Amino acid sequence: MSIQQTDVLYTAVATAENGRDGRVATDDGRLDVVVNPPKEMGGSGTGTNPEQLFAAGYSACFQGALGVVARQEKADISGSTVTAKVGIGKNDDGFGLIVEISASIPNVDEETARSLLKKAHEVCPYSKATRGNITVTLV
Known part of the structure; x- marks a missing residue:
């Protein structure tokens, strides 16, 4: 069963730049990480x-x-x-x-x-x- 917008207690907001090979950050700054594809998928694997x-x-x-x-x-x-x-x-x-x-x-x-x-x-x-x-x- 779906919840209604009026029932929402908290909303997390995150924004990605450059998709799987870039950066993801939350609007409150608590999470700000570099993302990279893993080596198994041809990426550098240096980020999460x-x-x-x-x-x-x-x-x-x-x-x-x-x-x-x-x-x-x-x-x-x-x-x-x-x-x-x-x-x-x-x-x-x-x-x-x-x-x-x-x-x-x-x-x-x-x-x-x-x-x-x-x-x-x-x-x-x-x-x-x-x-x-x-x-x-x-x-």
Whole structure:
């Protein structure tokens, strides 16, 4: 379900110059990075790239969703980490993304961890935005 403009609590604003081989900065100046294609895609690999930025945002958002679910389930996720691996490759339409989300949740058993991940995947805004558009695997 979509949110309405009147329901927006915060809007991030970022501007790119020269696409994948340039610079990206937020309007508040908190993020200002050089972006370059990775060496695997023929670039210099000296800066960050959009896939790394997406992985950073997705992992942070998913960790937040995991916290929400853990509080509801009264599960201890202290010391947990979430890692997002974002791959880019050629597909029928040109290029596409694939994501793998993995988590280390040391204070719960494996069955509980899997359940928490599935529930977090249902509520995470990044997961909702990508659902049906790209393959996301939970590990």
